Amino acid sequence: MTLPELLVLFLAFFEIGLFTFGGGYAMIPMIEEAVLRHGWLANTSFSLVDFIAVSESTPGPFAVNIATFIGMTEAGIPGAILATVGVVLPSFIVILLIARFFRAFSGHPIVKAVLSGIRPVVVGILFTVMLSLTVKALFHSPLWPLAWSDFDWKALVIFAVIFGLSRLNKKIGPIILILFSAGLGILLYGLV
Amino acid sequence: MKNPPSIGAPDNKVRLSTLFGVFAKIGAFTFGGGYAMIALISKESVEKRKWLNESEFLDLIAIAESTPGPIAVNSATYLGYKLRGFWGSFFATLGVVLPSFVVIVILSYFLEAFRHLTWVGYAFQGIAAGVAVLIINAALKLFKSVPKNWLSFVLIVFGFILAVTDLIPTPLVILSGGILGFLIHLSSRRKSGESL
Incomplete structure (x- = not known):
């Protein structure tokens, strides 16, 4: 891949990172559109659906997985790095700005009032997620x-x-519980 | 350091390598989207290491949800900055991204074989059930941190209904919570006769 093509890869994922709210899955339509527009994945026997399936069944943020994947397929390691940095960079910049603001104004009564309204609403959203x-x-x-x-x-x-298990012994960490549930999945779906 | 670190100020005791390590662990064990990560981050940062209290953690979710990009990356950047400034956010973000990156780069050479591993699918069905439990525990714990009065109860129901019906996008649900909080603040000020 030439340098301009690598730059296109970076910018496409930067755009995807900048304009998706609410987690990685919201990115799928924009990724689809970018794959079509740039003619990516034309030289592989895999479709975007395969890529999505693999990105879902590997650890880590979905957005990072799919960006690394497409970058790797299109342009090897340099492509993987540029696509991944591209998808992460907008969040990184936006959050840095917000965190700075927050540090300066978190004690302000208006900010406190706004947060006191936001916190219970977030709990309500988490109940939906749950x-x-x-x-x-x-x-x-x-x-x-x-x-x-x-x-x-x-x-x-x-x-x-x-x-x-999680109620019986609160010391069991989430990683142990995740590994245990993976083992139970293999056992129950594969063997029973 | 003579003074204990105050909330909101950078805590120089947290090493950059610790931040990197904790978020690499979180990145390596998050399956099934950013929400699964909420349980892991709360365990590490609230319960185990006391980097944040429960209310600050709710603020973190609100910020991560209402800004563009993956929740996991947003949380890492925010928490890293809060604890150690720019380099803290850099190493936390690098940590959360690196495990995925390495796994995918390696996997891309064995994609054909991976696609046909049925037990990977079974493991993921198991993990989905486990992650649901983790989220239930985390949500209940955060629920306990909210002040117990009718106002927060109404706001919880408000957030739940808007999110469960999917009427408006999540960032707007959070924004409307903030507006309500502000209006409530204004009206209580007016009642007590103070100006803003």
């Missing part, structure tokens, strides 16, 4: 529409075991 992740785990479907025929008892067993 509900939709639970439904997704147990039914493999979104919150709505919900069908009992989709109910997965194996997922419920894993859910119950992990819940019990």
Whole structure:
């Protein structure tokens, strides 16, 4: 890949990083559009759907995974680095500015008042997240529409075991619980 | 250091290598989107290391959610800056990104084989159930940190309903919480006869 092409790769992911709110999955339509516009992934036997599936089943932020992936496929390690830096840089700059502002004004009564309204609302949003992740785990479907025929008892067993463990001994860290649930998944879905 | 670090001031005791290490761990073990990461970050930064209290953690989520980019990256940059300024944010962000980067670069050579590993899919179905538990525990803990009065109860229900019905995008839900907080502040000021 030539230098201008690498620059295009960087700028495309910078744009994607700058204009997606609310996490990595919101990026998929913009990534699709960029892949079409720039003719990426034309020389591989894999489609964007494969890339999305792999990015979902590897650790780390989805946005970073998919950027690294496309960059790597298009231009090797330099491409992977530029695409990843591109997708991360807008967040980095915006958050630095906000954190600076926050440090200067966090004691101001208006900022305090605004935050006192935001905190309970965030708790409400987290309740929604908690509900939709639970439904997704147990039914493999979104919150709505919900069908009992989709109910997965194996997922419920894993859910119950992990819940019990986390309540029984609060010292068990989240990483151990994640590894344990992965093991239970392989055991229940693969062997039972 | 004679004075204990105050909240909001850079704490020089947190080493850059610690920040990098903690976020590399978080990056390496987050599956299934940024929300899964909330549980891990709260465990590490609130419970284990006391870098933040619960209210500050809710502020962190609000900021990470209402700014562009991945939640994980936003949280790392913010927390890194809060603890150690620019280089703190640099190393925390590098930490959260690096494990994914390395895994994907290696995987891209074995993509064909990886795609056909059925047990990877099974493991991920298991992880989905485990992550749901982690989020439930984290959300309940954060719920306990909110002041118990009818006003915060109303705001929680407000946030829940707007988010669950997906009526407006999440950053706008957070923004409206902020506006309500400001209006409540104004009206209580007016009641007590003070000017702003």
